[in-house]
Amino acid sequence: MYSALINTIEQLQFQNISEERKTTLQPLIDFIQEKTDKGENININFICTHNSRRSHLSQIWAQTGASYFNIPNVYCYSGGTEETALFPQVTDTLITQGFNIFKIADSKNPVYAIKYDDNFLPVIGFSKKYDSPFNPTSGFAAIMTCSQADGSCPFIAGAEKRIPITFEDPKISDNTPDQKKVYAERSLQIASEMFYIFSKIKK
Numbered sequence: 641m642y643s644a645l646i647n648t649i650e651q652l653q654f655q656n657i658s659e660e661r662k663t664t665l666q667p668l669i670d671f672i673q674e675k676t677d678k679g680e681n682i683n684i685n686f687i688c689t690h691n692s693r694r695s696h697l698s699q700i701w702a703q704t705g706a707s708y709f710n711i712p713n714v715y716c717y718s719g720g721t722e723e724t725a726l727f728p729q730v731t732d733t734l735i736t737q738g739f740n741i742f743k744i745a746d747s748k749n750p751v752y753a754i755k756y757d758d759n760f761l762p763v764i765g766f767s768k769k770y771d772s773p774f775n776p777t778s779g780f781a782a783i784m785t786c787s788q789a790d791g792s793c794p795f796i797a798g799a800e801k802r803i804p805i806t807f808e809d810p811k812i813s814d815n816t817p818d819q820k821k822v823y824a825e826r827s828l829q830i831a832s833e834m835f836y837i838f839s840k841i842k843k
Contacts, residue, residue, distance in 0.1 A: 645738025683780035691720030694785040705838040719770030
């Protein structure tokens, strides 16, 4: 992994995760552990309303965490209840925190390659609906990263498990002096929780 990203990872503080929050995260740990024990692929689809902020941060940090802890066969995806675009402050934040990101298609909904290591496939980041052909159609865990998506999607076709792990939307800081700080904090919170999850998996 890139040295700047390792520096960010080394600053993550699992001990600050509350016991209540650990209880919220436990069903995803159980899902990953069960699949690991069976030697099966671990498909995780992080879902939010617009697939523009929290779901992407969760997808990227989860894939990075799986690689960091050498948990095999983990494939992380993201989607929304509607398609918009990956918000630019998300990529700016991740670059600052050590990822290598480059645009591979430019449009109203750009497509990005997000790399945590030169020798691993990038995470492909762009906004899409949760049931996009890009995402798995069965046997996956649907992780609801915002309460709005959780409420508006009472049924996720093909999901083996549906797990709410919601985060406060950094969008509340858009166009304010605190925008960079809020996005950085949310990214690190999500990173800490995703890394905590994968640190608990026994191979």
